[in-house]
Amino acid sequence: MMSFLKVGCNFIPKIQAQAVCCSHGNVQQQWTRGKRTVAVLGAAGGIGQPLGLLMKLNPLVSDLRLFDIAGTPGVACDISHVNTQAMVAGYAGDAELEKALKGCHLVIIPAGVPRKPGMTRDDLFNINAGIVKSLCLGIAKHCPKALVNIISNPVNSTVPIAAEVFKKAGTYDPKRLFGVTTLDVVRARTFYAVRMKVPVKEVDLPVVGGHAGITILPVFSQVKPKKQMSAADIDALTKRTQDGGTEVVQAKAGKGSATLSMAYAGALFAEACLKGLEGAKGVVECAYVESKVVPGISFFSSKVRLGPNGAEEIMGLGDLSDYEKKALEAMKKELIGSIKKGVDFAKS
Numbered sequence: 001m002m003s004f005l006k007v008g009c010n011f012i013p014k015i016q017a018q019a020v021c022c023s024h025g026n027v028q029q030q031w032t033r034g035k036r037t038v039a040v041l042g043a044a045g046g047i048g049q050p051l052g053l054l055m056k057l058n059p060l061v062s063d064l065r066l067f068d069i070a071g072t073p074g075v076a077c078d079i080s081h082v083n084t085q086a087m088v089a090g091y092a093g094d095a096e097l098e099k100a101l102k103g104c105h106l107v108i109i110p111a112g113v114p115r116k117p118g119m120t121r122d123d124l125f126n127i128n129a130g131i132v133k134s135l136c137l138g139i140a141k142h143c144p145k146a147l148v149n150i151i152s153n154p155v156n157s158t159v160p161i162a163a164e165v166f167k168k169a170g171t172y173d174p175k176r177l178f179g180v181t182t183l184d185v186v187r188a189r190t191f192y193a194v195r196m197k198v199p200v201k202e203v204d205l206p207v208v209g210g211h212a213g214i215t216i217l218p219v220f221s222q223v224k225p226k227k228q229m230s231a232a233d234i235d236a237l238t239k240r241t242q243d244g245g246t247e248v249v250q251a252k253a254g255k256g257s258a259t260l261s262m263a264y265a266g267a268l269f270a271e272a273c274l275k276g277l278e279g280a281k282g283v284v285e286c287a288y289v290e291s292k293v294v295p296g297i298s299f300f301s302s303k304v305r306l307g308p309n310g311a312e313e314i315m316g317l318g319d320l321s322d323y324e325k326k327a328l329e330a331m332k333k334e335l336i337g338s339i340k341k342g343v344d345f346a347k348s
């Protein structure tokens with residue numbers, strides 16, 4: 001849970017030296033006042049607006065840049081009235097991308113179209129691939145050292161696209177590029193807590209693989225606190241986590257996909273990145289990164305230790321159950337295909 005959310009609206013006088021815990025609750029650290037510049041690209045959208053608000057609440061952020069093709073002057077004006085210390089500015093249109101990005105430490109990208117019922121995330125590729133490519137060209141030019149959090153779907157392909165753009169520009173550092181899979185972790189933890197009747201704030205559970213259907217694999221054999229789960233429970237919770245995005249798309253019935261839970265998850269992961277930049281110890285989150293964890297799969301989500309340079313360590317998968325080993329095998333073809341599709345697009 002994000003510590004700044006717990007603190008609520010009384011936290012302003014305490015910003016100068018505030019105790020902040022990482023989302024696993026295993027780090028206590030004193031912080032000085034926020035000094036990080038963060039940009040949200042796609043900031044006028046369903047995710048971008050609440051994500052902008054949550055970043056405004058984060059005491060590690062000093063400057064918040066809200067960029068979109070349109071609508072950001074209003075969103076920025078609105079969010080800027082929130083009485084927290086981060087300064088907020090809105091930027092609209094390509095001509096303002098440079099100003100939005102210059103000097104950023106962290107860039108979060110929820111720009112792009114969402115799914116409608118009946119679509120897969122891959123159906124978004126044709127539109128979102130180009131959006132991510134053009135925004136990453138801007139990042140390579142204007143803030144090549146920033147950490148980049150990609151939310152735009154299909155994440156399994158958009159992250160490889162970003163990597164290729166940065167490689168071409170000569171700015172690629174795999175430690176600084178992340179696909180945001182935190183919502184899968186958030187969902188799996190919630191579903192487990194409800195089903196197994198444990199306090200949700202105590203649940204720690206890795207979700208590995210990618211961010212689409214069968215490529216999403218919650219590793220229930222490693223869940224804490226560990227409860228006896230039947231094979232049926234494991235199967236049901238695995239499938240529900242894999243279909244979590246579709247569950248929301250169907251419930252919204254044509255009005256988009258997950259926005260509020262995604263903003264929460266995006267803010268959680270962004271905060272972990274910022275704490276890593278600040279040198280906090282023990283900041284570990286799952287993220288989709290360039291990886292050697294599974295031979296033959298060049299991008300994969302697993303636990304990553306975040307630090308001053310971004311992804312300081314990509315952790316292995318640990319012991320998997322037979323069910324999980326089978327699920328890992330089953331996702332390989334799709335994940336490899338999605339990665340290749342992104343790389344081919346960026347190279348074309």
Ligand SMILES: NC(=O)C1=CN([C@@H]2O[C@H](COP(=O)(O)OP(=O)(O)OC[C@H]3O[C@@H](n4cnc5c(N)ncnc54)[C@H](O)[C@@H]3O)[C@@H](O)[C@H]2O)C=CC1
Nearest residue numbers: 042044045046047068069110111112113114151152153262
């Ligand atoms: N990684 C994940 O777990 C999740 C990813 N998503 C993905 O996030 C993306 C955004 O979803 P929503 O916010 O619901 O969509 P939305 O349509 O509400 O907002 C997208 C925003 O992106 C903006 N945009 C489009 N092209 C742009 C460009 N070139 N530069 C800057 N901004 C641009 C639009 O103007 C719009 O304001 C979708 O691709 C969706 O599939 C959604 C939920 C979870």
Ligand SMILES: O=C([O-])CC(=O)C(=O)O
Nearest residue numbers: 115183244245246257258
């Ligand atoms: O399902 C979608 O299209 C949006 C998404 O990635 C999610 O909610 O996990």
